[in-house]
Amino acid sequence: MTEGYKEFATYNGLNFIKNYAELKKYEAIAFDIDGTLIDSRVSYNETIYQTVSMFYQWVVGFKPPKDEINSSVARLRLTGGFNNDWDTAYTILMGLYSGFPDEILKVLSFTDYKFFKDYIKVKVNKESLIETSIKALNYLLMYADSKGLQSIEEGLKKLYNKKDKLNYLIKIKEKLNYPNLPRKSLLSTVFEELYLGMDLFKETWQAEPVFKIKKGFIEDEKVVLENDVKTFLKKKFGNKIGIASGRPKKAAVKILKDLLGNFFNPESSFFIDDVYARSKEQWLGKPNPFLIEQVIKNLNVKSCLYVGDSYEDILMVKNTRELGYEVGFVGVYGFSLDVKNFIQKFMEADADAIIPSVNDLKFLF
Template identity: 30%
Template sequence: MTAQKFDSIIFDCDGVLVDITQSYDKTIDETCRYVLKEFAGIDSIVIDHKIIDGFKASGGFNDEVDLTYAAVLSLYAANKLNKEPSEFIYKVISNADKTGILSVQSYLESICDLSEILSKLGSLNDRHNNPLYSVFDQLFFGPELYKKLFGKQSRFSKEGMISNDKVILSISLLQTLQKEFGKKLAIVTGRGIESIRYSLKDMLDYFDTQSSAFLEDEPRELAKPNPVTLIRAIQSMKSKNCLYVGDSMEDYMMAKDATATGNPTTFCAIVGTSTSPEDRRKMFAESGVDMILESIDDIPKVLNLV
């Protein structure tokens, strides 16, 4: 595989440019615990990496808040049905698909009355007024950044989980890629632009942010694996052969759908930031992904740039 095959690279952020195992993943667990305790008086099990990876493998949970919502519904139902929660949540995961929350809610409502918890959780379509979104954002961003982004005081005083982001991206890698691709470097991520700028800082300036998509700032219907924003980025950069670098099934599905619409996109899977890299590698290999790398630092070698 040669560098000439591609004329642009588009990156996902979480799990690719940034290791989020101590930031977003921890926020999922803490939000789930807080919401279940406050809204239903339930002590939650730990939402660990196996549960998170299980939901994400379905292809419908690129958004961490969606995943948290699904976990809350699952554990509420387990409590109401007197089921062992750590076993029941995997039963729910086995019934999840690329429709995400819809598949989980449909399955749970077929066996349990969720009306009470649903009335308290409200709709995720209204981010600024949804109680689960509010708790998640406050815990993730912390008091200072939360107030800057949303103009509201946080009920929590501790430092935001975003401070635990571990940035993998380096200036040296960006400079190597820029020599080959110029400004045809972009990002299509579930994050908002202020969130990614907080972690990447000046490194964000190496990317064509006008062609990029920051899905937290976009309508929910554009969430991955919807390929619309990826296609928009490809066409904005006038790319004919794009390499999309991601770490999830949603990323892979989005890249395949972009290709199917006449926007050739090769998917490159990053597995090294997963808490179970071999399981992630196996998942992608069984799905037919040819380019599977430990880290974005391996990209120059694979593309014969070094």
């Protein structure tokens, strides 16, 4: 498993590195945020589960098993096509719904979604429905790959071609109006309200919250970057430290606070807001090279090391290299739901180093 990598242990866990000399050559460094700079396991994973649960419970009156949902999240993150947690929540929900009997889906496909004011609560056998919906979810996840939502739509068509179930699922998707932004899509609205809470939701999306959730799961997040590591990185890279993240800027500022300016170069920090602003004919989010390319251009460097926690991150690095840029990759696995498989994936993708925590960067140079 570790062929080609030097292995050493720190208090955070096992570290794997290919070549110390190669890592020393980079002029700049850029970071992902979630799962890298921030422990977002509780916030994002819980938001995914609660979003899926609201839609599931609305129909049948009980929640799906949390361990199965977390397992599905881990599987999707290994594909390289699900950096957006809205997409993850949507995929899991459609997988679960596809296990519902057609008579339930028919009712659901013609139901006006009024923000869960009343549960439909159809009568079902709880154990039986959970079993069939989880089985259907696992069938759908077999089709998930780096194409993201496209692979899911293709999977649904292959599984339920020429069946009423497919037509019902298509109508349900239309009701959800997904993919789309909060205010337009019920699913992304629910997700963002649960994650941000009502005040930050209103500030971020310029819309009135529906559920009036005072405390979002974002409040459970914490920055894990230690002071001695910040000092070390600042000494090595100076002002050439940027961010390339799929997180909204306002949500990033709330958690990073004055680090964005005092540590990270604000002119070379890019977020999902920049992706939305520039995506016209082509989606520029991960694994598109857009975010890293902007960091490199604004830092005016020839080489950059990127630190991230997902398979999309290393795909983004590879896509950036194809444009002629010299970019290295360090994978952080400590907050993964499936540590063993993430390490394996990073190795198969030829990561320059694989570390348990961003704080182990000080041992790489």
